[in-house]
Amino acid sequence: MAELLYGLGRACAHRARTVIAIWLSLLVAAGASFLLFSGELEGGFSIPGTPTDDVDRLRSEEFSDMGGGSGTVVYRTGDGSPFTDEQREAIADRAERATEVPGVSAAVDPFATEAEREDGARELEEGRAEIDAGLEELDAGQAELDAAREQAEADGTLDLTEAVFDGGQAEIDAGREELEEGLAEVERGESLMEMASGLRMVSEDGDTALVMVSFTDEQMDIPQETRDAVMAVFEDDPVPGTTVDFNSDMAQSLPTLFGPAEVVGVVVAAVVLVIMLGTLVGAGLPLLTALVGVGIATLISMSLSGVVEMSSVTPILGLMLGLAVGIDYALFIVNRHRRQLKQGVEVEESIGLANGTAGNAVVFAGTTVLIALLGLNLTGIGFLGLMGTMGAVAITIAVLVAVTLVPALLSLIGVRILSRRERARLAERASGNGGTAPEPVRPMSTGGALLRAAVAVTALVVVALPALDLRLGMPDGSSEPTDSTQYRAHTIVEEEFGAGNNGTLLVVARLTGGPDEEAAELNAEREQALIAEEIHAFDDVAAVAPIAVSDDQTHAAFQVVPVEGPTSESTERLVHDLRELEPIKGTGTLGVAGVASGNIDISETLDEALPIYLTVVVGMSLVILLLVFRSIFVPIVATLGFILSFFGALGGVVAVYQWGWLGGLIGLENAGPVLNFLPTILAGILFGLAMDYMLFIGTGMREAYVHGAPARAAVVQGFRAGRAVVTAAAIIMVSVFGGFVFSHSVMISSIGFALAFGVLIDAFVVRMLLVPALMHLAGNAAWWLPRWLDRLLPDIDVEGAALERRHAAGAGETGGGDDPRSPEARAGVPAEHR
Known part of the structure; x- marks a missing residue:
């Protein structure tokens, strides 16, 4: 793979303008596909x-008449006084006009419904009164009949009139039975009326009314045009002296793909790139290539919305991933290319080597993310599998852009990827005046390693504790921004009719x-x-x-x-x-x-699928890391670190979004259950990203050890080799994900927070604090592998060390002494340990 990527990088560099034209054509084609085939995004989820x-x-x-969805229109008087007759008539008129909208089966006049309720109660009261009166008459008739019977018995004429008395008694009994049946019916009606008293369409104080709108389509299939047309009936012709709002079933607020907060995240990423790479050209290249890749991926995703039912979150997740990963993957290759140029490697050769080494690691890292995302299809949950698939498309395009478009642009930029100061130093080195002695390597102390490990594990466990209280659910109207019509409708219904009327x-x-x-x-x-x-x-x-x-x-x-x-x-x-x-x-x-029941079912289905998916992800983690590091200890440590990162991120989400801690800092106005599919999405994405960081930190340690460095010295050497790029990559990813935290949509905000916080603790606490400490404590045992297993495992050269050795001829001329591109020199291994 490394040799193939080396050739691909050189070919793209040689035909840079053709490669750029191809990617721009793909971007235009994706845009055309979006314009021609895109459909409507869904605001909800179903399983x-x-x-x-x-x-x-x-x-x-x-x-037959209950197959469609529904929505609620909330009217309220502006001054809190009961509706006037004119206002009642106007609202009833709007309800009648709403029934004329195509796709609407009914719109209930709330005042007519309350009048029917009052009429029904009055009829029941009148019916009970009539029955009571009838029973009293029957009682009186029974008394007269009994008296007449006694008199006839006293007169001795009972035998002659007994048939008459029996007929009268039968008539009274029949009448009583009929009245008692009627009374039982009235009592059932009164009981039902009492049990339904909490189902009101007009508030008790008369200042709030609910217009219930029924649609012909299922809730998930109601076109947004139909909802908009219904809302226009009530909004465009307002009733004087009233306000009107719509619940979340009617006024679905679909999150925007990109907003000001996301721009801030990209700006922060740009600042980090400028600081790390030292040039505006160098900083702009990863941003440009990431935007091209994410543009193509997002447009492809949106164009598919016309043929598959796609949630509004799906393309945003792809955008989030494609942007963050696209910047990072380009950064890895650009950073490697810059290092090689500063060592005196010729531009085109350096592009090929960077593509074959760092690009090889990018392909491998992208593959791990890809597998984790596609693994979401194993849950058997359609919308979740589609999210994973669209995310996988974004990752695939990000990797392809990194290993083709990035080399092409690097070729056009040439040595300008280096700052003027770096180019000056390179010239001095070429004249034989440069070169510095390598920094001596000193392993960390065992006591320091124990302290670092204890601090890291304690911090992660404490952060993860809130996850024990995790409750899954879906956002409702209370989670919407306080200035939205959905939030106002939700709040008014809760205040006037009770919280349960919202679900x-x-x-x-x-x-x-x-x-x-x-x-x-x-x-x-x-x-x-x-x-x-x-x-x-x-x-x-x-x-x-x-x-x-x-x-x-x-x-x-x-x-x-x-x-x-x-x-x-x-x-x-x-x-x-x-x-x-x-x-x-x-x-x-x-x-x-119902909506509440459906959300509960989705949450529980996802909750059941999560352990299975986690098992698959953890098992896959062990296998991948075993192949890469050829060690038993490293995969176990890395996987346990991922588990700690996952639950730590979940703990942070619970503390902020469920408990409401520090919610005001991100604009969260109401706490509630955690988004039901967030843990599963988080497991897949964070796994892939955690493996990326483990790859770029751990392979340097293994390379140093394999080339003769003592085990504990190799930990320090590998850490030094990878810390700068991993730090920059993590900060960029946290910035990009963090930009989505300020989204008005709680779904997007919570996903952005979970990913940003997860990357933060995985990169800086697990990979750069805990893993090196545990590797130091393990010493040589960290790299132990049974011989029989070593023979069975294929040799995966993720860093492309073999490629470097094959293309190292003549490199010694650039700097004198050791080959600066050799794995040993790059890892900083002293000569006596090689």
Whole structure:
């Protein structure tokens, strides 16, 4: 591979303008593909086969008018006074006009609904009064009949009139039975009315009203144009004296691909590059190539949104990864090229060598990230696998750009990649006046190594502790920016109607039916009340109301309002309790759906998939590192370091996003559960990046050891060889990921924070503090490998040392003495140890 990349680098350098033209053509083609084929991004997530998905399918099959999604429009008077008659009529008019929007099946007038509720309550009250009056009349008739019977018995005429008395008694009994059935029906109605009292469309003080809009399409399939058209009906013609807001189901806020905060991250990366490389040209090259690569990857991803259901987070994740990794990979090659130029290597030869050595490491590092991302498909979760695949596309393009476009641009720049001062020093060296003695290598002390290891492990464990309290979920309206309509709608509904109204549940129960239609209808009425009472008995239920019965009378649907919001622990507990309830023996347990239920199912499915995925990632880590380092100890240490980094990053996310610690510093206004797919995404991406840093730190240690340096001296030599580039790469990656922390979308912000914090602790605490300390303590044992295993393993030359040896002829002329490009000299190995 190293030789192939060497040739590729020289070919790209020789035909630089052709390579640049090809990449620009690919960028234009990707842009054209985006314009022609891009579709609409999804604002939510779903997993087929979950209990919620099963209930949704049952709902579509059994309840013909309940198959679509919904949204809520929230009206409120500006001065807190009850709505006037004119305002009520205007809101009802807007609701009626909303039904004319294509894709809308219904829009409920809240005032008409409340009037119907009041009429129903009044009818029940009047019905009870009539029944009570009828019972009183029957009681009076019974008393008269009993008195007449006694009189007839006293007169001895009972035998003659007994048939009349029996007929009267039968009539009274029939009337009483009929009235008692009516009373039972009224009591069921009163009970249902009482249980549904928490389901209001107009607040008790009369200053807030909810217009419920139903769509013909499923919630995930509602076109944004339909939502916008509905919102325009209410926004474009405002009702005087009122405000109008829309909940998150209606006004989905899709995160933007790139904003001011992300620009700040790129600027910080540029500053780091200038400091490290010393020239604006050198700093601009990695940024330029990364932008070209990420532009192509993002446009390809967006163009596929027309043929696959793609979440809005998917292309942003690819952008985030492509930008950070693209800068770093280009930096590795540019940095190697600069070092070689300063050693006197000719430009084109140096480009080839940099591509065959650092480029080889880039390909290997990119492959580890690629495998980890594609491994997300093993979870069996569609949207997560698609995220991994699109991220893998971004990584692949970043690697290809690094090993082709970077050499081409380096060829055009020539020696200007070095600063004037560095070029002057190079000239002095060529005249024989340069050269300095290598810095002596002194291993760290054993006591210092123990202290470093103890401090690193303690810090990582403390940071990871909050992860024990991890709760997974999806952001709701409360997580939106406080100036957004979704946040205002969420807050108003919670204040006026209760938190549970922001995440109502749909519960479906199976009924017993009957031998004929009349019996089935009668059973359905009774069983609806029975099931509603069973549901209402839960402490976490605020209200319940029957909303539909299937045409064949075999299923009933209920709307259930939890006491707390959709992301609360009590609502999660309620969903499980309802799914375990069997109100009518033999009909099976209840089915639960709704946004809150769907998010709970997604979270639990992801939670179950995470251990399997982590096992795969950890196993893959051990195999990869075993091949690279040919050691038993190093893979174990590196993998344990990754695990500590992963849980440390999760702990930081829990502390900030779930507990709310320091949330104000990043603009986080409301804490809540951690994004449900974040741990899985974090495991895949952080694994790949951690292996990158381990590669660039650890291979220098191995190379020094293999070429004769004592084990503990090799640790210091390898660390010195890789620390500068790893430090710069980590700072750049933290800066790029950190820019996304300030996104208005909590999903994007939490992913950016997790990746930035994970890279920070993995690069600086694990790879540059813990690993060297443990390697020192292990000494020669760190590189032990059974001979039989050594013979079986292929020889992977990640750093391209063999390539350097093959192309080292004549290099001694550049600096006198030792070959400056030899692995031994580059690692700083003293001559006596070679």
